[in-house]
Amino acid sequence: xxxxxxxxxxxxxxxxxxxxxxxxxxxxxxxxxxxxxxxxxxxxxxxxxxxxxxxxxxxxxxxxxxxxxxxxxxxxxxxxxxxxxxxxxxxxxxxxxxxxxxxxxxxxxxxxxxxxxxxxxxxxxxxxxxxxxxxxxxxxxxxxxxxxxxxxxxxxxxxxxxxxxxxxxxxxxxxxxxxxxxxxxxxxxxxxxxxxxxxxxxxxxxxxxxxxxxxxxxxxxxxxxxxxxxxxxxxxxxxxxxxxxxxxxxxxxxxxxxxxxxxxxxxxxxxxxxxxxxxxxxxxxxxxxxxxxxxxxxxxxxxxxxxxxxxxxxxxxxxxxxxxxxxxxxxxxxxxxxxxxxxxxxxxxxxxx
Amino acid sequence: xxxxxxxxxxxxxxxxxxxxxxxxxxxxxxxxxxxxxxxxxxxxxxxxxxxxxxxxxxxxxxxxxxxxxxxxxxxxxxxxxxxxxxxxx
Ligand SMILES: C[S@@+](CC[C@H](N)C(=O)[O-])C[C@H]1O[C@@H](n2cnc3c(N)ncnc32)[C@H](O)[C@@H]1O
Ligand code: SF4
Ligand code: SF4
Numbered sequence: 518x519x520x521x522x523x524x525x526x527x528x529x530x531x532x533x534x535x536x537x538x539x540x541x542x543x544x545x546x547x548x549x550x551x552x553x554x555x556x557x558x559x560x561x562x563x564x565x566x567x568x569x570x571x572x573x574x575x576x577x578x579x580x581x582x583x584x585x586x587x588x589x590x591x592x593x594x595x596x597x598x599x600x601x602x603x604x605x606x607x608x609x610x611x612x613x614x615x616x617x618x619x620x621x622x623x624x625x626x627x628x629x630x631x632x633x634x635x636x637x638x639x640x641x642x643x644x645x646x647x648x649x650x651x652x653x654x655x656x657x658x659x660x661x662x663x664x665x666x667x668x669x670x671x672x673x674x675x676x677x678x679x680x681x682x683x684x685x686x687x688x689x690x691x692x693x694x695x696x697x698x699x700x701x702x703x704x705x706x707x708x709x710x711x712x713x714x715x716x717x718x719x720x721x722x723x724x725x726x727x728x729x730x731x732x733x734x735x736x737x738x739x740x741x742x743x744x745x746x747x748x749x750x751x752x753x754x755x756x757x758x759x760x761x762x763x764x765x766x767x768x769x770x771x772x773x774x775x776x777x778x779x780x781x782x783x784x785x786x787x788x789x790x791x792x793x794x795x796x797x798x799x800x801x802x803x804x805x806x807x808x809x810x811x812x813x814x815x816x817x818x819x820x821x822x823x824x825x826x827x828x829x830x831x832x833x834x835x836x837x838x839x840x841x842x843x844x845x846x847x848x849x850x851x852x853x854x855x856x857x858x859x860x861x862x863x864x865x866x867x868x869x870x
Numbered sequence: 871x872x873x874x875x876x877x878x879x880x881x882x883x884x885x886x887x888x889x890x891x892x893x894x895x896x897x898x899x900x901x902x903x904x905x906x907x908x909x910x911x912x913x914x915x916x917x918x919x920x921x922x923x924x925x926x927x928x929x930x931x932x933x934x935x936x937x938x939x940x941x942x943x944x945x946x947x948x949x950x951x952x953x954x955x956x957x958x959x
Pocket of ligand 3: 748749813814815817818819820821823824825826841842845846847848
């Protein structure tokens, strides 16, 4: 039985002042004139709440690039949703944050690109670092909990310890150290971003020690580098199980990178009610349950734990979304992942558009 | 656990979902749909009541409340980031 969704990832826009090469946004970014209007977003939010959504993540791109953000926050909040703002912090002044908090933002996730400004700006492709402190202060002044998110890769893994110190300085309640997941621009930059075995091994004791030292003050979450694990992640807790994503143009997706699966047709919130899309659309039903699975997943005991991993990763790397995620050591395509983690010479980044 | 007086973490709040007709707890990392006992446990996490006090509050409302069960539920909420963990008491 399909349950109603708990969360909505609303990608309000793909526009962004940063150009992170690790960005998980699709390589084909939605342009401004294809973005939903304010009324269309309001309707998406209303329908999402009626469908069962209780938590809304306002993200992008950079959600602050939408001038109607305050209005959308008020609307989502008035529906009773818990509203998260996921931001690079550029443009998040104290005034703006106070207004957004008054309108109902309850938590902010702020990304940082590295520990020191020079490195961070190199990765962001713009002068981003100097805005982070002001953004963090604004969140704290508004009395909201702050999560700092740092995406880790070959170009900043050596700064893990310093990033933890930075999060502490910024007054974060939580720090998410997330190894790059290879979607969108990150997949394009995979060879340049792939952390080395030595980097991953070095990070482990640093994170462990920090957790102990900061227990109760700053919660440190470490998202594993899935290519270097033996089993895949339980991606999205299963396809079409708990969350849906609405892309800037209104495409309704089971996960933010689902459009890569070009054998599926995704529906649009401007053309069909959200509830119908969630319960009845072929795209949402494609990988629910276990009937779609092939071997080795079909007869594997872990299938109820990891759901065969990530459908997008299976599609991108093996050409068929029904295959096991090739991160899995049991996958006949696992060699593709083993090849991808082999050390290569340092490469330049292709910056996100 | 003796001194543990659990309270909701910053950014966490209890609510009622009219769609599911159940109590829920909303927090930065997610949402949990609650049954009435879990809700009653969270409602008594006011940062003042200690675990034994919470147990006795629950005993007045429900039959067969066991201290170990309450502690397990509380630790579960702490692990999910809903209430302050016990080491901070
Ligand atoms: C796509 S961004 C959009 C919001 C905003 N522009 C930002 O970067 O904070 C959403 C979140 O995903 C993280 N992220 C981006 N690319 C990622 C990747 N390839 N793997 C893991 N996390 C990623 C970002 O750090 C950010 O916290
Ligand atoms: S990850 Fe970087 S480039 Fe991508 S949307 Fe966020 S700030 Fe912009
Ligand atoms: S074979 Fe499939 S279900 Fe089993 S561990 Fe690998 S990905 Fe998961």
